Amino acid sequence: MTTLDMTPGAQIPRTDAGPQTAGTQALSSAAYRDGKLTEDAGKLDGATAKKGRFALFAPNFGEAFSKALISRALGGDRKPLVPSFGVDTRQVVEHCLAAEEVRKGRDRQLSTISVVTGLLCLPGTLIWLGAFQLRAWLKRDNPKNAGAYGAVVLALAAALAVLLAIKPPAGGILGLYLRVVMLAPVIGWYLAKRIVVRTAVDLRARWLQLVEGNAVAATVPMAVPRDDLDKKAADLRAKLGRLESEQETNVQHYAGPKGILGAGRRWGEWKLIDTLRPAEGQIDFRQFHPWDLVRKISGHLKALGISEVAASGIPDVRVKQWVVFEVGESADEISRPGSADMDGDHMRDFAVQAIADKQTFTGGPRHYLATQFITHDGKLVLTFTVTVILLANTLNITVAGYALGPINGYFFDKPKDKEKSVAKTVRFWEERTVKLPLIDNDEVVRQAVRAPFYRMPGLLSWLGGGLGLPEPFGLRHIWAGPPWGTRSMADNALNVSHPVIGAVHTATMEFLAEHDLDTERAFKGRAAGLKAEAQGSRPFKVDQYDA
Template structure:
């Protein structure tokens, strides 16, 4: 992710990111389709949760958006069919006409600091543009209709009967399609202004969804996932739903008795501890620090309400088919919440494909930026191993923030803008309408066939993958940050959590009588330079060790520094 300037409203209130994703269901048809097809319709797979996102609300809005879109696509498919019946190649003219008319008001402006809305004469310019294009088309058809073509070519090009049927059908279809798109976009704009503004979303009313049993069950699974403590992932990386690792490091600390100066009586043997005790201690101390001083890196006690410290279990979806802890007799999808006893057992036995992490999340900028720190503890013999993986969920796509630009009631300027934008999209939407309408009509049948195949594979394949392959939140990730300070805030939080954690562990080991000399040395290295562990390669500062290793040093505002390779 880069830090290129993006002109878009930024989140500021808790719940903004959920609101943006709900708006995306209506603003981005591909996003809505992916959520329904890859998450909702994948009944057997796990759902990847993300901090501060109401996944159920997003899924419901995606379903509702598709239902609203279906009548529009049926009408556009009808217009498409009329032109295809009279003169198939005139479909290109319809697309050109709609696109050219939509671009008629894209005039140059001297303003460079904001968006200018169309003036009162915009629609007149659009009408004039459409009129002369139709006139030129009619004259060309009348001219070329004198050519002697065989019946097939004459039908394809619409040259029969002096081209009158082709012109009338094409112009009528273009007008009907344009009116359909304009009505649809005006209705969408009204929905966004009245239901998904920050004020209206404070008391949200979830949209109605089709009353089908499998949809009801899947929404329940999504709700369980966002309230759960388990992430069942597919593939190599376990942190599905939390973005890729921003940085990571590992420590190995020998658990040796603390030394004393010469002449001082030798102390008692160190007090042994279990990994579960260390995890509980770190969790409690982090929580106490938040209550006392506010969330790490903020100094604001009010921010502590947004801080989430949780035990999270990560499991490989291809290896849990026979694990009773993750399977339920009441649902197809894996169990997404384990009991405290089950989590305790996983902490004490960190082997295989199921691991425990102590996770710390702090949603910032209305949940648009969420830094997360994952801590894994284990002991092997007389060595304590600590792994820290830092992640930052960046902001969602800037276009989804459009809802914060809208004002209620609808102004004449905004109405003209919506109408002209609808015209500019009519051509491409018209060509895709028949396929979308057919796909929607066959959705239930296709879903039943898909489930038949999935259930058969689940019974026959012992390595059937139950893990989540996609994350709703990560689908919407922007490639750029929207504000410089989003980067600064995220890095400050992750750094503060790491420093607090290291200090807590050091004091814990000291209180138990263990030697922390080596730990202090490694701690100081992390504080001064930072250690990032990637694929078994140790990186200190900007130096990489290992064949083919690469290093990046993360510093505020310089997230795109060039890699340094070590051969």
């Protein structure tokens, strides 16, 4: 992945050359969407639409998503984020920042119009706003007849405007003011609609390009310091860097039946267990620590990308050393140890080795050797973990498979024209579909009312509501499903398990022979059984004990 040139000057778009483009772009598109918050939030597990005080101030989904994600990812004193394997979290957040900047530019223009045509003619503006608020209440409480009732309300307001323009109840300057007090907001509405439509077309174009897989630049000029004293931009730049670093953490969390947060549930498990005995002709064997065997297995797993058969190496093999902590299935947050063992969000290598060699029977964090494959353009994340445990002169090697399937299909939806079905004029028993305007009157009023508050996001959230994100939060795992509904994804999970198990087996046999341990009488037979079990591997829920 290339990075932004953060020096002052032209913005260079971040592009992702890795195998995770589709998921990143799909999630990024949510920042530009314009659907209703209550409807779209219901399509995402765990997401909640927070109700506001006034319907006119309610945000749409894109506005709420951008604000919620920026606050969660870059806010001060925030809880740690769950790593999002298969997604460039920083790029998604940068698209949210870019979408916010587009909307702020729109709101600055709308604020000027609101002051000139709204605030200066406040009595008329309040009457029009009262009419639209009443119309919004009618839509909510009586949707069947909302159209008719709403039309009556607006017709009454329009009649009052015409009456004041033709025959104001006073003369002189006051009379002139009364003539325009109801008409000026209408002029402001016309100007505001042009701005709103232009911005909506721009946002929808970005949404469509991202979903279709085209590169869309997420320019973030507010993260480029103009000079050495620009602390706000420098702080945002540092937070984005911290976010990127945090996603590479080697500290993970196991949440019971949910599996490893960010990696998915455990679908398969294979074990190689036997008692350690000296090889034939040897009195004793060479002592070793679990970490020594872990390093041997790690070397063989990294070699999976190389093959003697042309074009058969597994692409993009990622081998990592993880330290895994237990959290409850219903835990609403995760934490990372704050000690001398940590370097930011990353546990230092010597601490990882110490945990790998530590006796884990009494509890505490465990060491996992993780091998990860991100396939299907980021839609499928496959993880295999290897644990090496020495207990009572018994060596226990466990290989477990985890899978995180495709992201919720909602994020791949393209923008659609707004339509509705109406009865035909003559054949009234039949219906026809009519195309609705992209921006209606309600939307123009909503954005014009919200615009002056864009510098006060807290007050705007109090007035209109927002989006609540599920916890522990991570962009990938909360909105991902199992891969078993797609044949090619299921085949990938099963097929790649065989070379992983083979690499672990080969490394183990070589290591035991190097340390004068018996492999013929004990481990060879067990290894044969392991390979036979792998031949018949099927996905199942290891972490749900139904016995």
